[in-house]
Amino acid sequence: MKEIFRITIGLTISCLVAAVIMGSVFAITDKAKKHNEHVNVQDTMLGLLGFNKDKPAPRDLRFFSIYRYTLDDSGATRLAYMVPVLDGGKEKYELVVITPAGEFVERFPLKINPEAANEGHERELALRSVLRPSTGLSFADSAILAVKGKERLAYLLPSEFPGFKTFIKVILALDPMFTVIGLEIMEHEEDPGLGAEIVQPYFKHQFRGKSFDRLRELKVIKEPLPDEYKTALEKKAPDKGGLSKADLETLRDKYRDEDIYAITGATISSNAVTSGVINAAKKFSYRLKTLEKVIAAQRLAVSF
Amino acid sequence: MSVERIMWTVVVCLLPPLILSVFVFGIQTLFITLVSVASCAATEAVTQKLLHRPITIRDGSAVVTGLLLAYVIPPAVSFWIPILGAVMSIYIAKHLLGGIGFNIFNPALIGRAFLVATFPVAMTSAWLVPIRDFSIFKYAGGGIDAVSTATPLYVLKHYGMAEVTARFGSTLKIYGDFFLGWQPGCIGETSALLLILGGLFLLYKGYITWHIPVSILFTVGLLTWVFGGDKPFTGDPILAVISGGLMLGAIFMATDYVTSPTQPTAKLIFGAGIGILTVLIRLKGGYPEGICYAILLMNPLAPALEGWFRPKRFAPPKGAVK
Amino acid sequence: MKARKKTNSELFFNGILNENPIFRLALSMCPAVGISTTVMNGVLLGTAVLFVQVFSSCTIAAIKNYIHPRIRIPTYTLTIATWVTVIDLMLAAYVPEAYKEMGIFVKLIVAFAIITMRLETFACRNPVGASFWDGIGMGLGFTFGMMALGLVRELLGMGTILGYDVLGFRPLLFFVLPAAGFFCVGLMMAIFNYMEIVYNRRKKV
Amino acid sequence: MLTVATARRNALYCVAAFFMLSLVLGCGKEYRFIKAASFKGPRGISITFAGPVDEKWAKDQANYSINEKTDPDIYLRIAAISLRPDRLSVTITLEEDINQKATHTLAIKGIVSEGRNMGSAIVDVKKFYLGYLLSILMGAMIINNFVFTKYLGLCVFFGTSQKKSTAIGMGITFTIVMVASAMMSWFLYQFVLKPFRLDFLQIVVFIGLVSLSVQAVDTILRKVNPVLFKAFGVYLVLVIANCIIIAVPLILADNEYNAIESLMLALGAGLGFLIALFLMSSVRERIELADVPPTFKGLPIAFILGGLFALSFMGFSGMSLF
């Protein structure tokens, strides 16, 4: 009996100690983790917009996120957008609920710190506090708007779609006219040497400069990538076998309206990325237009 | 009767497809094959020398492996690709495991799987359009990129049957061409006719039995017919059987003594397993052709199958047999 | 045979050579096969294992007198799991890129037989200092094994070492594939065996 | 004796009940007037009604709206609608191919049958759920075999694959513990760790649960069937040192699987381990007899074999069953 008591005490103490250690480490690292992740995404986005160490981003460049949720309000499906608004110079979020057909339903101001809005959990708490308890809530996607001063620079769309093996996660950058600015592959598990080549500049940069109308009709062709095009896409410095700026421009113009050249031996991955990009752009442009209509009608003071 | 005799007979049976491939894909296929055979033989000799074993190139098994390895390589690859494949086939898949008789996996196919993993692009896209005018030097001097094409199974998998007929001609023409050997594909796998003739000769000599090839071809045909089309029972079993490496695999690779079971029932199961896996990979998998991996996947089952299907004992004593 | 107390340096080299966890003890093989594609991966996972091993060894060595023998194994598990959680959280926070690369394997350190084995056979019988050196040796042995594998695979598979382009081309893509991990470990073990055979032969002569 | 039989029978009932439950869940809900809705071809959806519907109503495109469930605001454009002569079934053809992996929502307005208005309905159209379950099972078991394509559980895998009997014993024990601990972990994770944001404790909790289920299986087996315990008890300790057993709960935590799907994954992982062990052991029993180079004897050659297995399992890469 005494032994059992001792064992229990011992186990409890060690569990408590372990829990304290893990808990404190978690508390310390969690912030750092989030910060790092945020910085990472930020860097990628800046990179997509063409900013890097040599060409730092302007001070007045800001990113605003729109979060889209689907609501199940006792049988009726609703879309809910968390839209950043300016309220007396302060950044806040407001929730706009619309029907699938695009008609305005209701709107709520949200009590959420814009910094904390990065956190899915925080957002959910804020949403729950304004919605009816019975409403079903599920996060759909988000879009990021890059704004410089008053001018919209770009839309950044995190998106994921099934590839050859598992999901491919990308960020697609569109300009205000929905022309592709750039594509960055964030995560994938494609085969090395085949599907994994989607991260290579010669593939992902093919999407650059495709106008929205061209993008809609974009196809994947199974022809060898012309060498000059490849050189242009890889964009090495002129002293490393790259091209001069003028040449680059001419080549870009020449191939601007080309279809996507598939990666040799990885047609499935090429197709997956292409159709994923097309879908993301198409859906986003449609939704943005709907949302903007509602915003205009409601006279929301959005920050973008 | 001797191992040498069997192996060299297999070599002879394998030669007609090679000769044909010179006329279909050009003279460089001969060169690739020679490189493959030579490097297999050389690897065998060097390995056996290093391991202080008697050198047995003369028994022809390395030559057979070399030939088969070359036969499952596309005709437009660089010549050093088969050299690497040969090292993998003979050194790793054969001699490390204890030499002939213990190579659990078919060495030539391990070589091919290794090459597909190492040179995915070359091994899956260096196909050539068949030559029809005997200009066998057409592809010899390079310029291969411009003429590379797709295999029928690739087209079928990614674009459907309609595209196959659009590219290769009417159904009847396809049957004729493919059966005779005028289809894009690996060096030695295109001609169903010559492979069948070789197989029949081996069958006549009693070196192989019908069980494995027939059960593979039957299973593939049946399953393709059932599941291969848009709707059930609309697949094309004939095309499935005469295109790709199925014939070569079924007749010359799956029947390899070491890597297949010995008893008739076990052979039928083994063949059916290969057939099912082939169709599974062809229809649902990531590759247009599945016979190579299907055989490799069934090979390790051969020891178990042999254990399960022993010959019927004359009259075993009571309790001696499980 | 008389059990002689090993010096710290002996403990240290024991883990690296004589009882190399990967090539000699054949423990903790999963990451050796799965993610030894680059030297950097090896270094990182090795460091993680080193950390867990050292801390767990020291912890157990420190509290060994208070552990009730009947809950020995649960205590080990708890200790290891705690330190694994710590390193897991830290890696996730500070080196997210590499952490992503290593995937699930950092968490799987908890199931590594090598760590439990060292606790059971060494740390619970030796003082903290010796356990520390033993843990360092084992951890470094693991790191060394992972790095050796990573070196071969990175060089042959991508033509680079530590990310720097050495060969200028990618020789054999195969070595990047996880399947090659089996071959590399097998060949490496054979090399260790061969060295042992040669060494023993020398000693006889 | 009696208790053992009863326990067995009860266990059987439990299993049967479980599968019935999964069947019911798998088949989805009953709809009042719409009997079934399913994908038909690459861009079609077919709806079956309980009674004949009005032709004029049925042919009106405005009565249908289809969207992917996750995109309720983006309607798919309908190209054509066809009604079967018996007026019991409608096929809607869309303008573009349907992403059949996603669930689609089909809303039907004011169904008119025999002059009566049957009201509106919203139907989920998705692939056969059992097929999905099966693909999880097969995926974990063969296609993404944990040993040969995910490279987990290797220490135990190489340690217990020397003899067939050991391998099978280990595999079965492992599968049982795997399923038990994975299900417990899933429940705990879904209902405790996640809601209370304690996911950083997952490693401790999961390893604890594994030890617990090993202990539980140990105790139960010892009491219920001592014979079985004698056969399998020795492997129980090894199970804890197997990374698959901790990897599966971690994977479950990363993916949004429901209970049945988690069960399938755990079962698949266990059976896949069993298959891998069986294949490896039957092959190793043969290699034991071979003249393997002395430096490769034992573990090195087992690793080479593992590599060859992994090479052949690459044939499954990119396969999706349903």
Place this chain on the structure above:
Amino acid sequence: MRDFLTFPKGGIHPPEHKEISERLPIEGMPVPDEVEILLQQHFGAPCSPLIKKKDTVAEGDMIGKVTAGLGACVHASVSGAIKNIGTSSHPASIKAPSITIQTDRQAPPKVFEPVDWKNLPRDVLLARIKEAGVVGIGGAGFPTHVKLAPPPEAKVDTLLLNGAECEPYLTTDHRIMLESPGEVVEGARIILAILGITDCRIGIEANKPDAIEAVKKAASERSANGWRISVAPLEVKYPQGSEKQLIQSITGRKVPGFGLPFDVGVIVQNVGTARAVYEAVCLGKPLYEKVITVSGKGISRPANLLVKIGTRLSDIVDYLGGIRRDLAKVVMGGPMMGFAIPSLDVPVMKTTSGVLFLAEDEADTSPHGHCIRCGWCLDACPMGLSPNEIGIYVEAGRAEETSQFGLFECFECGCCAFVCPARRPLVQFIRLAKMKAKR
């Protein structure tokens, strides 16, 4: 084509080579100067000598007797003086006790008085067989008097006479059946009388039509009064003459492993044994002479010889004009089941059915390779065993584990080794495995 009887599983068709000696009548070989009679001629215990050194013995005198265990006595095959009692090289290369007799050429030939056996009771018949030291001369040399007294619970209903002689080269049984069919059938009748049954079937392979005819004629002459003695023509297939296969071919019954023929109601005797029984019972002549086939391309003059037991092979070679230069190996017994012997000093035994002098082109002496698992040996094995596995296990030094493949059911017929494309000495492997597994 006629329907010949055969067994269903396994079997092979090796080249027969019987044409070398099948037309040569049995020829009595002159008595050699010295004979060496082994005291262990057969299955069972060795005999103890009944005489001392320098004793003189007459032809047919018993010189060795079994004192304990299973066995049969041995007799002097020549008259003369005992030169030595020592050890000799046994044909199977084991040193065995033997008696050497210096022939006395002046001694008169032995004359035997025939008796009418029909009035003798069963015990006497058996005793005469035992006295004469008759053993099964076709195979292992099992003492015949033991074999003919099966335990009472065994219900024997058929006697099978084995005249298949399926081994290539050998023609002794063929010549015996051809030249003295009456004696063979008479021997069968004696055995039937001892067993108290009436049915006898004589299995003869179809490649000996003349023997079939001769025995048929003799059998029909002697088949009156309820005796049912008939000839069963057998398909030419090796090992048709193996006991279990013969029983299956003729009666369709299967003798279970480790069982004996009387378990399925059958007794099998070689035709030569039947003739020896006749001689022992009717003439009182002990078994000290033996017909052997001397054949192969390596001997100058092949022959079917009637030799004294104990005649050394060197004497036979001298008598037949010596060996030829391309001799590769000497085999005692048939080429399939016989064993190669290292020297010509070994004497003929009761069970010796032939001596083959094989030239280089007849004997394959090239080295063997690895098993390629073609499975041909599995198809050839009449017992349904797995010789390939046994060979591999033996080579790997794990002979003890081979009993799972039915090691002890193997009777070493050699079919597997004959078909093996890798020329693996499977029979040697199996013998080795048996030795190790017994230990």
